[in-house]
Amino acid sequence: MKKITLIAFVFLMSLVKLQAQVTVSPGIRGGLNISNLTNFDSDPKSDFYAGGFVAIKFNKYFTLQPELTYTRQGAEVREFEIGGPGSRTVNYDLNYISIGAVAKFHFGGGGFHILGGPSLDIKTDDNFPAYDYNPIGTDFSIVGGIGYTLPNGLGFEARFKQGLIDIYGYDGIDSNYYYDDLILNTVFQFGISYTFKVK
Structure with missing residues (x-):
């Protein structure tokens, strides 16, 4: 009985110590998106x-x-007029509310970290041409990157975000599908963040 009581006491003290180490702090983040679409005749598009x-x-x-993030993605595309003399460059916008969770590993307990x-x-909206296929409403992505956070809570990060679902929902099984390859979101993100200190 004494052994059980001792084990329970040690376990309880460990939980209390762990709880004392955990801190929860809100923050904000924002920055530059450089996005494109794989297997799409397009160029990178800059947004936020x-x-x-x-x-x-x-x-x-x-x-x-x-994290909860509004992210403006898509690509820059050259449109040719049917029967017309020329072309124009337009942005195809593909915007999302992103619900994510990243794990940060701090080297040596300092400000430099990797994340994933x-x-x-x-999807919140898009401006893809009406005569084209409409992009589907969801994507699932994997994020990876590096960053540095100052002691005052100001941070700097560079991330790469790779979409895993074709923007038109193509699963690669139907050989009669118009697109030969998956069209996926890719985004480079460069930005700043601020973590508020909670006393």
């Missing part, structure tokens, strides 16, 4: 992303960061 997050810091080495995690992207 902005959102918020909650940094759950378990210890000085590991942080879990749920998944995100579910829900």
